[in-house]
Amino acid sequence: DVKVTQSSRYLVKRTGEKVFLECVQDMDHENMFWYRQDPGLGLRLIYFSYDVKMKEKGDIPEGYSVSREKKERFSLILESASTNQTSMYLCASSLYAGWSYNEQFFGPGTRLTVL
Amino acid sequence: AQTVTQSQPEMSVQEAETVTLSCTYDTSESDYYLFWYKQPPSRQMILVIRQEAYKQQNATENRFSVNFQKAAKSFSLKISDSQLGDAAMYFCAYRSVNNNDMRFGAGTRLTVKP
Numbered sequence: 001d002v003k004v005t006q007s008s009r010y011l012v013k014r015t016g017e018k019v020f021l022e023c024v025q026d027m028d029h030e031n032m033f034w035y036r037q038d039p040g041l042g043l044r045l046i047y048f049s050y051d052v053k054m055k056e057k058g059d060i061p062e063g064y065s066v067s068r069e070k071k072e073r074f075s076l077i078l079e080s081a082s083t084n085q086t087s088m089y090l091c092a093s094s095l096y097a098g099w100s101y102n103e104q105f106f107g108p109g110t111r112l113t114v115l
Numbered sequence: 116a117q118t119v120t121q122s123q124p125e126m127s128v129q130e131a132e133t134v135t136l137s138c139t140y141d142t143s144e145s146d147y148y149l150f151w152y153k154q155p156p157s158r159q160m161i162l163v164i165r166q167e168a169y170k171q172q173n174a175t176e177n178r179f180s181v182n183f184q185k186a187a188k189s190f191s192l193k194i195s196d197s198q199l200g201d202a203a204m205y206f207c208a209y210r211s212v213n214n215n216d217m218r219f220g221a222g223t224r225l226t227v228k229p
Contacts, residue, residue, distance in 0.1 A: 031215045033216065035219075040124070040221055041221060042119075042121075042206060042219045042220055042221040042222050043206065043219040044219075045216055048215065048216055050215055058216065090160065094215065096215065101148055101150075101165050101167070102148070102210065102215070103148075103150055103162050103165060104217060105162075106152075106159055106160040106161075107159070108158070108159045109159075109160075
């Protein structure tokens with residue numbers, strides 16, 4: 001089974017802090033994704049990566065950056081956390097688009113609170 | 116860009132009964148994939164069922180089945196013999212054939228009453 005893990009389930013940070021959210025997958029997937037999940041808005045894509053050192057902006061990249069130095073690891077960075085970044089953050093991975101359904105496998109999520 | 120709409124923010128069903136969750140999407144593409152994901156309270160999101168657009172036969176997975184109406188751009192999820200463990204947020208998702216990313220609906224929170 002695909003396993004996607006995230007470094008923290010719950011995180012509390014102060015406004016202005018730099019925040020790192022880590023995600024690791026163990027199935028050699030090419031693609032990795034970061035979403036934020038807010039009530040009534042579903043999942044919104046922040047960034048995704050289709051290869052090491054490659055990244056693409058999603059729908060809401062402002063205030064975030066990402067890093068993918070190794071295939072299995074994808075980090076989300078909040079350069080200067082703000083209260084409107086309080087949310088649930090979900091990481092996901094999948095095989096490259098050419099592989100049939102290519103469904104995404106999700107991590108357990110990190111609930112981030114910015115005070 | 117494709118959009119996915121789930122018009123029912125909340126639904127409830129009696130245990131052992133059947134419930135249908137609605138999903139519509141907007142696309143100009145002829146080939147794509149559709150998915151239903153389940154997110155139980157405080158637990159990981161998992162795939163429930165999936166469908167390829169060019170397959171006319173509706174997908175089924177045990178108690179879960181879909182009603183895929185391509186012309187109407189509708190992809191509803193039917194849960195038969197509902198169980199308490201079915202209580203969760205359900206998300207409908209769309210993926211283009213050649214794209215890596217998915218589009219998700221806002222979700223439907225399903226409550227199962229004993």
